[in-house]
Amino acid sequence: MKSLFQYLKEVFLGFYSLWTGLKLTLYYFTHPRKEIITEQYPENRTTTINIPERFAGEVILPHDENNKHKCTACTLCEMACPNGSIKIISVQEESEDGKKKRVLDKWIYNLGMCTFCGQCIDACPQDAIIMKNSFELSVYNRNDLVKTLNKPGSKLKEKE
Amino acid sequence: MIGFSDITKWIHDSLSSALSPGWVLASEFVLAGIAVILIVVVLVVVMIYMERKVAGFMQLRLGPHRVGPWGTMQVFADVFKLLLKESFAPNSVDKFLFNLAPILVLAVSFMALAPISWAPGLQLWDMNIGILYITAVSSIGVIGILMAGWSSNNKYSLLGAMRSGAQIVSYELSAGLSIVAVIAMCGSLSVHDIIMSQADGWWIFKGHLPILFAFIVYVIAGTAEVNRAPFDLAEAESELTAGYHTEYSGMQFGMFYLTEYINMVVIAMIGSTVFLGGWMPFHIYGFDAFNGVMDYIPSFVWFFGKIFMIIFFMMWFRWTFPRLRIDQLLKLEWKYLLPLSIVNVVIVAFITVMKWHF
């Protein structure tokens, strides 16, 4: 008797859980205006296009308003990159009190070899680099894909 | 109002005045065949468009919307593409069976349409075993699938065909038993009699809970019989590429595609005929004024409305549920649907004997 009850309960629970799913899709079906998220891309690229904030597009090195970035040239990102698309070029620099220090000279990023895996972002101890949500990245000349991310004359931001 | 029987009678009379009886019969066969094929093809075109739109909306997409206004021309473009493609047969297939299989499945699904009653007075063949004929004929379809899978000489095709065979053979039982529930109450297998017995209310309302349960079982088993998701293990594209029609291209693939949709139409037609009264308008016993108003809606609107309702259910299932595993599939049939429908048939028989139904 108990097993029969268990059996019928299973059947009803099964129907209930199926109904939960059906309800959701029915809601989507009856509210197309509200819910549809398709982007009609080429037409709306200048108007209503909505690319989510965390979309992983190209890697950038943000600079603040004083033209300062956070990269310490530790090359951890270069080692983390599985495709070798990052090259960090650093120079030795002597500060006023005579200490020698490595600072970033060129942060070279080869977009053509990047697979947008985001491992460089994870590897960076300073959170100096992020991925922008831009996606129209094609260029006419292959050399344009190799970019220097740090702006000319930019400096390392001091820790507060 | 001109009924369909007047139109058919007019055609018959005008043919008889011009031709001898044998030729009248022959030309009427041809005309009826062309009419059925045309209706079905139009239905299938509408269904393919509907399927894509429903799928799109349920998955938060737009569906086809570039070819023609709201994408309505997309289906025609696809059919045209299939017509232009070469029907290619790989080297080591069994050529005879490989070419026979799509024709067989398509012919079988058209044959199942013979006893369907489309509207009052519009029925090709009113057999006294109409419903049994449909179940019998549609069971030949599985042979076509097995044939396609075996002759393709390909592991995926063979696996798909075997899954499909196991699935159709087992789900036929509970689909049959759920139809038997209604047959027991109305006491006839003929499509016409079943529809006429619902003049004072559809069986799904007249037959209390057991018939409602039978309807649910029928829709589940029917979805499984046409190999649609969530029961699409036979063509599971993520595991078997396309199952039994992996090796087919061009219009031979098109035939399998067409067959899937015609089978859906057939399942929906049987469901609407047996449970929802076919072309019979919505009648409630005793409310004559209400029934009179309902009669003003033409019968084919009722029939196609019901068909598309069931088809919408099937699409809704397809785009909601994930695919079952083979053991879950067989468990669902043999541990749940079949025992429950056998108990259901016993209850229905009891109700019928006691005359508790309306």
Added chain:
Amino acid sequence: MSASAIMFYIVGALVLTFGILTVFTRKIFRAAVYLLLSLIGIAGIYILMDMQFVAALQIVIYVGGIVVLIIFSIFLTHSAGERLPSRLPKHLFWAVFLAATGLLLSAHVIYQFNYVASTIAPIEHSVKNIGEQLIDFRKYGYVFPFEVVSILLLSAMIGSIVIAMKTKKQ
């Protein structure tokens, strides 16, 4: 010759052709398919005799059930796609001998039997009548064979359960 006689000969010829092909083809899967087509032809003959119910049962049982099972067992044997080897002369001799004996015997019986036109009025063969006849215990009722067959089926079912049952290891 009437149209139905022509139809009968066409369908009969098809049944015989597919029957012969079933026996003589070298590919086992094709043999199953030919068998299927021949069985469908027999259903066609039933329809010509206006026995739609029997025709439908023929298709449900043989085509939907038995041939599918045969095909399944063919799939489960390996090398199902290869041509079967040709028979040994010894086997060929016995096959021809047995077939010829069977043919002669049945031909003999058929020729000995003198057919008389039946005087019993034809029964209306609606599904309802067939069903009532099947479980009728009066004259011409079939309830006894029906029950015997169900016992046979029951024993087959129990047998398959016994075979499929897992034996508990002590």
